[in-house]
Amino acid sequence: MSKGRITHHTSRITVSRPNIRSLCAYEAKEIPCKVKLDANESPYGFEEALKALNKIQTNRYPDPEAKELKKVIAKDFGVRHENILQGNGSDELIYYLITTFGGPVLYPIPTFSMYGIITQAIGEKKIEIQLDREFDLDIKEILMAIKKEKPRLIFLSSPNNPTGNCFSSERILKIIETTSSLRIVVVDEAYQPFASEKGFLSLLEDFKNLMIMRTLSKIGLAALRVGFLIGHEDVIREVNKVRLPFNVNALSQAAAITALKDKKRMRSYIKAIVSERERLFAGMGEIKGITPYPSEANFILFKVSNPDRIYKGLLKKGILVRNMKGVVDGCLRVTVGMPEENTTFLKTLRQLSESNE
Numbered sequence: 001m002s003k004g005r006i007t008h009h010t011s012r013i014t015v016s017r018p019n020i021r022s023l024c025a026y027e028a029k030e031i032p033c034k035v036k037l038d039a040n041e042s043p044y045g046f047e048e049a050l051k052a053l054n055k056i057q058t059n060r061y062p063d064p065e066a067k068e069l070k071k072v073i074a075k076d077f078g079v080r081h082e083n084i085l086q087g088n089g090s091d092e093l094i095y096y097l098i099t100t101f102g103g104p105v106l107y108p109i110p111t112f113s114m115y116g117i118i119t120q121a122i123g124e125k126k127i128e129i130q131l132d133r134e135f136d137l138d139i140k141e142i143l144m145a146i147k148k149e150k151p152r153l154i155f156l157s158s159p160n161n162p163t164g165n166c167f168s169s170e171r172i173l174k175i176i177e178t179t180s181s182l183r184i185v186v187v188d189e190a191y192q193p194f195a196s197e198k199g200f201l202s203l204l205e206d207f208k209n210l211m212i213m214r215t216l217s218k219i220g221l222a223a224l225r226v227g228f229l230i231g232h233e234d235v236i237r238e239v240n241k242v243r244l245p246f247n248v249n250a251l252s253q254a255a256a257i258t259a260l261k262d263k264k265r266m267r268s269y270i271k272a273i274v275s276e277r278e279r280l281f282a283g284m285g286e287i288k289g290i291t292p293y294p295s296e297a298n299f300i301l302f303k304v305s306n307p308d309r310i311y312k313g314l315l316k317k318g319i320l321v322r323n324m325k326g327v328v329d330g331c332l333r334v335t336v337g338m339p340e341e342n343t344t345f346l347k348t349l350r351q352l353s354e355s356n357e
């Protein structure tokens with residue numbers, strides 16, 4: 001340190017651990033736009049659920065166990081409250097899982113970026129296995145890596161973000177069967193409400209090493225930050241030991257309870273999104289130079305010959321999608337929005353694709 005004056009280092013601070021120094025923070029830039037189709041949010045909110053907030057006593061801590069919320073979830077999923085662990089979004093639960101079980105952590109790529117970011121933040125080893133050409137699990141490579149590297153945790157996002165497809169259930173089942181009770185398989189069902197397949201909830205009884213992760217973020221409640229894990233009570237009890245006492249705040253608990261009880265509204269929003277997804281997929285398929293991939297989620301990944309030009313062109317018209325450069329090269333990802341937003345998107349995409357600058 002030089003005497004008598006402050007030196008401004010442009011270089012990075014070197015007191016952080018090496019795994020943190022090489023880490024890139026999750027990019028959540030706010031880009032101004034009229035039509036926001038970049039973050040897999042629902043276009044439909046549950047603002048009436050906020051009416052439940054006027055009963056909250058602001059001077060008291062929230063219920064640390066989220067008892068009432070768990071009761072609603074338990075009923076919805078046909079499990080007991082001991083089988084549920086609440087999180088400040090599923091992101092926090094990923095943190096807790098890796099803290100509890102450690103690494104190596106195995107997951108296929110491309111997939112949800114938080115598995116890798118959190119594994120690295122905690123300082124555990126990442127094992128990334130490329131998906132096959134159909135965006136399905138490369139079961140041979142995965143089974144080999146399990147044998148060789150003995151991962152303690154496996155994350156499978158199905159439907160997968162950003163590809164949109166469900167992995168084949170036989171392959172997921174094979175991975176669950178092959179891994180002993182020492183290896184935990186987490187099936188991240190963030191997009192399951194939009195899928196035609198039924199998910200893995202029914203297998204929980206047969207496999208103690210299986211955990212299902214769900215979130216309210218993609219079904220209209222992203223602002224609340226509520227996610228939950230469902231699994232065997234012995235495993236849930238372990239993860240609960242690392243949970244921060246008041247991780248889900250009182251406002252979120254109350255609003256989530258009200259929204260989840262409004263089944264009719266929830267179902268109609270999901271139905272609308274699924275039907276719009278099919279319309280979008282068909283419409284995109286008719287545009288020359290655009291190849292949409294079939295989706296079981298609330299977004300569509302699509303291949304385009306000049307992704308950067310199309311991305312910028314859409315943004316110029318106020319439409320924000322996600323550029324998947326570096327993740328799935330040559331691809332963009334669009335979230336299903338309101339019908340009129342999807343129409344605007346389709347129209348603009350067609351114009352941009354037909355004009356070759």
Ligand SMILES: *Cc1c(COP(=O)(O)O)cnc(C)c1O
Pocket residue numbers: 040088089090091092112157160161188190214215216217222225226227
């Ligand atoms: C969006 C997303 C999540 C994030 O969930 P939060 O509950 O908002 O933290 C989890 N998993 C996948 C695969 C996602 O795409």
